[in-house]
Amino acid sequence: MSLETIDGKAVKNLAGAHALNGAVVFGQPGGYAVLVRYGVNERAVAAQRSRRMRIWRNLNTAAAYVRDELGLARFEIDMSDHDPAAVERKRPDMAERQRQMHEAAEHDAWFRGEVQKALDGIKNGSNATIPEDEWAERAKAKRADLQRRIVTNGH
Structure with a gap:
């Protein structure tokens, strides 16, 4: 899935302004990404210092980001592209x-x-x-x- 991204600071500013309409935590090979909705836009949250989509290693941490950092208690979870057998990212x-x-x-x-x-x-x-x-x-x-x-x- 190739989505436009938005950096974490901009997402938090939108959350602080109560401008987010919703979010989707969606499965990816090796983890989970977060898609935020604001206005008519949908953007994937980008990793720090990059324009690549941020990938959380497990569903709990991605969900905690949406709930705690973005202040959205209700959001969707899409597991259709999740592959738990995918090779995890290496650093x-x-x-x-x-x-x-x-x-x-x-x-x-x-x-x-x-x-x-x-x-x-x-x-x-x-x-x-x-x-x-x-x-x-x-x-x-x-x-x-x-x-x-x-x-x-x-x-």
Whole structure:
């Protein structure tokens, strides 16, 4: 079914103005879409940031959208094109996002562990502290080395 779409914000504005005449939750392969009626127009609710029809994975969430978000307690349900055996939509970006989140969590745990080891080492004396004047000398030598490399390399 190829329908014109309307974005979710526009639908909510119409609902807020009590301009919706009705809605139909209709089955699609892999889920359910919502068609809204206003004036002489019928439009399918579009997915965020796209002009493609939004598909809810189950009837309850689509019906809750119509009832709770659009304020329509009575609406139609059309199951003629619903195919529960259809392959569900996949979100390839989700796998990458999950991998990045897992890596970030691992790095965070590693980093916190390293900080805790350093704090424990200071507390039990296994990490020696460097006297301030020695630290100043090391920093001065490091700056001199960097200055020499800048002059030598012309950067």
